[in-house]
Amino acid sequence: MNSSDLKNDSYLSIEGVSKKFEQFQAVRHTNLKIRKGEIFCLLGPSGCGKTTLLRMLAGFEQPSEGKIFLDGSELTGIPPFRRPVNMMFQSYAIFPHMTVEQNVAFGLKQDQVAKDKIREKVQEALELVEMPKLAKRKPHQLSGGQRQRVALARILVKQPKLLLLDEPMAALDKKLREQMQLEVVDILEKVEATCVMVTHAAAFIGSVNLFDGTVIQDEADHVIIQSPVLKHPIFVDHGITGTEGMSVTVALRPEKISMASKPPEKLHNCATGIVQDIAYFGSHSIYHVELETGQLVYVHLPNPERGASHATWQDKVFLEWNPHSCVVLTH
Amino acid sequence: MIHSWLKHLPGGRSLIIVVPYLWMLLFFLIPFIIVFKISFSTSALSIPPYRELLQWTDEAVKLTVHFGNYLFLMEDRLYWVAYLSSLKIAAIATILCLLICYPVAYAMAHAPSHWRNLLLMLVVLPSWTSFLIRVYAWMGILKNNGYLNNLLIWAGILDEPIQMLNSSFAVYIGIVYAYMPFMILPLYTNLVKHDHSLVEASLDLGAPPWKTFLTVTLPLSKNGVIAGSMLVFIPSVGEFIIPELLGGPETLMIGKVLWQEFFNNRDWPVASAVAMVMLALLVIPIMLFQHYQSREMGQNP
Structure with missing residues (x-):
């Protein structure tokens, strides 16, 4: 594996980062590489250092060891107000003495953006989160979900290189949470933001497809993995630190899989199955596809225009995905 | 029935409210009415030294309401100068107090939590000794052969002592010193409740620390x-002890004028009128404060 290749490939790179508070090791020697446009979830039980890692990315904590690079330049040592990074706080931290509009405009004002440009961008951001009518409201007149949208608009409007979301759903009740999860991911994908998110909301990742398998070929630039639940091998276009014959798990996000009614013309990264269930979520649907081997695969697709043909219950469908959509998890 | 009349007895809740109201009625409202009444009277060589408003003469009740005292206050420049100078001294002292106490309160609110109670106690600690003794202590510090002058001469900054006691400077020192806890406590109570993530959010959105302070x-x-400034400003306007002991001939404050009218001139009616006008002047900022606070409360239910 060539490390310089990897550096070009990764947008955010966390290299050997540790954080030690007086008596307590919060983060231990962490390495992470995240690509541009990726939404990366940090998962784990509370107290395992997710938030500390996020706060180091935002600049509120300095790592005791290691370095952080973003888009080729070092981030470590730069104070939070000079970083091209914006964070959405768990409590949303909306300024209570400012209107929705003023809250969203706050970050742009710090960048000395021209007044009419600010107005335009704020309007755009509020439209993106579907809040333009509430621009003049004060935060205490907003519901929990609306506050979350304001917090999201406030960081999106700055178009930072990296978005950080600390438990974005924790302050919402369960019903709202389910709805907002889809909306937040939807908005983040629309603006093609690179995003690191701390969550223990299972639904954010609950439907990630995991395939256990064995490495059958390991090269510097690609790996081929054979999984017992898939007929064809999985081809991954980046190297891993492993050896042939080692067992790994391949994670594949449901929205990275495409679905067709005709078989693809390739013999890897594809599967055939029957639609067992469709869950409708407004702009998206989640398809439950059962493969020939009995494995259930989740596919997350945008809903087509009315009248367009689409797979339905018990249809035979062909699934495929790109080599770079796979994430290999070593055991 | 016993039950029916028991219902009309005040419950525990209203009893608790009644006690302070009764206290206020006895020791604030009634004296206020008496002073208000005297201010419409004229002075007389009697005990007490004023004429009653209601007089029983020739089988008739005669009510004499005398506005002369108020007219006198308006005509004599001395009173206006004293009122304005009191307001000015109180305003400047309040601003100085705010500038000194804000950083103190801020530091206390950001101190480690196990330190905070100790720091709070230290702020209140001087009030455990008599106010008068503390003002006398300042006289000892500020007088010509006092500690401060001696220190400055010893350090080579001064060749001979400068007049600090009995000047406006000493009055400002006295007022700022005496009312500091009343500024620090409300500021601290406010600052300690602030959500730190708001400050972090501001930094995160690109505002440097000084701008975060000013905008958040x-x-x-x-x-x-506002609360701290009111607690300092209102009593400072009528302050008597500090200008009397620390102030000089040029410090003209209404509290001192009031005292002179009462005790040197023994003109109770004019003195009462002076007190009434001072109250009226102070009621305006208090009402503004109340109005502002109730609007604020209405916004944050």
Whole structure:
């Protein structure tokens, strides 16, 4: 594996980062590489250092060891107000003495953006989160979900290189949470933001497809993995630190899989199955596809225009995905 | 029935409210009415030294309401100068107090939590000794052969002592010193409740620390600033002991004028009128404060 290749490939790179508070090791020697446009979830039980890692990315904590690079330049040592990074706080931290509009405009004002440009961008951001009518409201007149949208608009409007979301759903009740999860991911994908998110909301990742398998070929630039639940091998276009014959798990996000009614013309990264269930979520649907081997695969697709043909219950469908959509998890 | 009349007895809740109201009625409202009444009277060589408003003469009740005292206050420049100078001294002292106490309160609110109670106690600690003794202590510090002058001469900054006691400077020192706890406590109570993530959010959105302070921390502590300023300003206007002991001939404050009218001139009616006008002047900022606070409360149910 060539490390310089990897550096070009990764947008955010966390290299050997540790954080030690007086008596307590919060983060231990962490390495992470995240690509541009990726939404990366940090998962784990509370107290395992997710938030500390996020706060180091935002600049509120300095790592005791290691370095952080973003888009080729070092981030470590730069104070939070000079970083091209914006964070959405768990409590949303909306300024209570400012209107929705003023809250969203706050970050742009710090960048000395021209007044009419600010107005335009704020309007755009509020439209993106579907809040333009509430621009003049004060935060205490907003519901929990609306506050979350304001917090999201406030960081999106700055178009930072990296978005950080600390438990974005924790302050919402369960019903709202389910709805907002889809909306937040939807908005983040629309603006093609690179995003690191701390969550223990299972639904954010609950439907990630995991395939256990064995490495059958390991090269510097690609790996081929054979999984017992898939007929064809999985081809991954980046190297891993492993050896042939080692067992790994391949994670594949449901929205990275495409679905067709005709078989693809390739013999890897594809599967055939029957639609067992469709869950409708407004702009998206989640398809439950059962493969020939009995494995259930989740596919997350945008809903087509009315009248367009689409797979339905018990249809035979062909699934495929790109080599770079796979994430290999070593055991 | 016993039950029916028991219902008309005040419950525990209203009893608790009745006690302070009764106290206020006895020791504030009634004296206020008496002073108000005297201010419409004329002085007389009697005990007490004023004429009653209601007089029983020739089988008739005669009510004499005398506006002369108020007219006198308006005509004599001395009183206006004293009122304005009191307001000016109180305003400047309040601003100085705010500038000194804000950083103190801020540091206390950001101190480690196990330190905070100790720091709070230290702020209140001087009030455990007599106010008068503390003002006398300042006289000892500020007089010509006092500690401060001696220190400055010893350090080579001064060749001969400068007049600090019995000047406006000493009055400002006295007022700022005496009312500091009343500024620090409301500011501290406000600042300690601030959500630190708001400061972090401001930094994160690109505002450097000084700008974060001006755009987030300071506006959010507005209520503490107003409450502290009122607690310092209102009693400072009528302050008597500090200008009497520390002030000089040029410090003209209404509290001193009031005292002179009462005790040197023994003109109770004019003195009462002076007190009434001072109250009226102070009621305006208090009402503004109340109005402002109730609007604020209405916004944050």
